[in-house]
Amino acid sequence: MAYRIGVIGGGQLARMMVPPAIHLGLDIRVLAETEGSSARLAATQVGDYHEVETVLAFARDVDAVTFDHEHVPQDVLRTLVDAGVAVHPSPEALAVAQDKIVMRRRLSELGLPVPDWAAVRDAEALGRFLAEHGGSAVVKTARGGYDGKGVRVVREADGADDWFADLADGEALLVEELVDFRRELAQSVARRPSGQIVAWPLVESVQSDGVCAEVIAPAPKSAGRLAEAAEAIARTVAERLGVTGVLAVELFETDDDRLLINELAMRPHNTGHWTIDGSTTSQFEQHLRAVLDLPLGDTRPHDAWSVMVNVLGGPEAGTLAERLPALMADHPSVKVHDYGKDPRPGRKVGHVTATGDDLDEATYRARAGAAFFEG
Structure with missing residues (x-):
């Protein structure tokens, strides 16, 4: 059976x-x-x-x-x-991903690198944090935020008063230092209940208005110590939190050469979609293997580079499917993934992936392919 x-x-x-x-x-x-x-x-x-x-x-x-x-x-x-x-993952592991304050607390207890942070319940506490961190900070709702929602930069103590007013008894907002970073990275691993862990290459995530727009695999100029450090962080998170299935660790590479954990996702993640067409084993197959405690697959890339570009919003009229023949004719080597969603501004309705030996050429094909579905 x-x-x-x-x-x-x-x-x-x-x-x-x-x-x-x-x-x-x-x-x-x-x-x-x-x-x-x-x-x-x-x-x-x-x-x-x-x-x-x-x-x-x-x-x-x-x-x-x-x-x-x-x-x-x-x-x-x-x-x-x-x-x-x-x-899989367990309730205990998911609790860390469900609440950003719990996440920051557990990661800090494990000695893993995170931005300076605090749980704040009023403008007075936020003002103290701002005074200690150069007058700027990032405030996040503890639950429910994604793709730039529930996140704002503040420079005044009253900058989150509307969110404070909506807090229930015992709830708090997360405030973090405004990190000076040169780029955002993501490290995905998979872990099965019996303990086996495998990792994909470290990738670079390019954001637009708080939403992932592009992913480059592997992250340019990441070979060596940077990639090793990112994988070590992700493996530690998976092991110490008991994560099963795919885990994505979003990271800041700071201007002073540190890696700081931004977010965790205990499931397949947007930054791993390139693996469908670019890796021996995709994150989706790997997740299924992992949660069923089956041996995990090889994660080596097929090509030197993979570039994934999200289709955000979709066409103003019609569907992705209606525009697909033109894309197929102009760019027969790109891979298209239609999510079967109605177009809506800012919504992820699909993605396009291109692979090859030349990064610039793969980037051009992926961007050109995604452009067929927008506007």
Whole structure:
């Protein structure tokens, strides 16, 4: 009988798990939020992941449960574990990814490099942090923020008063030093429950308005000590937090040559999408292998360079599919991934990947391919 894997969440990450599941002969099932989800091809149930009974019913006859996102409540996760369901990553690991203050606290306890930070509950505490850090800082909501949402730069103590007003009892905002960095990097690894860990090359992430726009693999000028340090950080996070499945560690490379952890994602991540076309084993196949505790695959790249460009927003009229023939004709070597989403400003609706021996040429092809779907 085939392994049965249940994925909670019907977004593009679940969608991209479907092809490798088919190739491996896995029975993949998705609990989607809506009928028209990105992962609708594998959605065997539509329901609310906040509801314990809904999730228990979905998980009843699978070998392992994993996630398209980190938003499933802790009480639901722990009920699954109590019912004997294999949950990967575990509730304990996911708790660190679900709350940025918990994340900063645990990483600091492990001695891992993070920006200076504090949990603040009012303007007075924020003002003290600003005074100690040159008058500028980054404030983040502890939960729910992504792709630039729930993040702002402040230079005045009252710069987050609206967020303070919305805090419930016991809640706080995260404030961090405004890091001077030369670029953003990301290190992805995969870990299976029995302990095996593999890593992909360190990549560079290029941001636009707080959203990942491009990824270059490997990160230019990263070979040697920089790549070794990034991999060591990610392996330590995976081992010490007990992460199972794919882990992406987003990093700042600072102007004074440090690496600081920015964010963690305990699932396949946008910065790893290049692996579908550029690596021997994609992050999506690897995630499935890992959560089922199967031997992990080779992560070596096929080519010297891979460049992934996100399609943000999509065409003002029509669909990506309608524009696909023109792209195929002009750029037959690029790989297109359509997420099956309606176009919307700033929304990730797909990505384009180009690989090759010349970085400039691969970058041109990837950008030109993505441009077919925009405007």
